[in-house]
Amino acid sequence: MSANDPADAAIRARSIARYRSRAAGYDATCGPTWSIRERAIAALALRAGDCVLDVGCGTGLSLPLLRAAVGDEGQVYGFDQSPEMLAQARARVAAAGWSNVTVYECAAQGLRLPAPVDALLFHYTHDILRSPAALGALLTQARPGAWVSIAGIKYFTGPLALANWWVYMKNRGYNGAPGELRTPWDRIAPHLTDWQWQPTQYGMGYLASGRLRVEAAG
């Protein structure tokens, strides 16, 4: 799939439309997954001075945690294609007065950072994880061995699988390509070493991490 693939563009357009109406109330919906956010960020093993990318940063809820982890000498980048979500992230950065946090309004498929990052956070970014063009662009923005941490939604297994229609509908509200929830990590996992994942939320969520393989990095 190329960076200009029409299917990818249609998925992006659906997502942008969803977040146009969802952005204002987005933060109020994130309370129940706050501990997952904290665990996903902890898995990045950030140190003072590191450079980290918040993939699909949305309203910037992870930015304060990432900024605290890398300190004054570090660098935090974030990007999002939704103007309404990114405007909130920008306001958050301006209100905090951070000089080492930069957010861009752009698609994952077209992101170009000034320097390779040490870590990538994918927190509830299903559309991006399912887009080969987006992953191709993002993984070349990180150094070999960079930590990658992923949290998101997936289908239940076992008896709870009866509720997967509900999981699909829930995901649909937030994504342009809501399906492929059995193993949503299976396009990024082959690019990582030290891969591990665990279920969250009784199996309708997951937390995964690994380190970027040399051949996938920029």
Ligand SMILES: C[S@@+](CC[C@H](N)C(=O)[O-])C[C@H]1O[C@@H](n2cnc3c(N)ncnc32)[C@H](O)[C@@H]1O
């Ligand atoms: C569920 S929100 C998660 C936001 C943030 N990561 C968080 O944890 O609060 C998904 C975000 O991904 C963004 N997004 C989806 N596809 C994208 C793409 N191709 N490029 C950039 N951003 C994208 C959406 O605009 C939305 O803000």
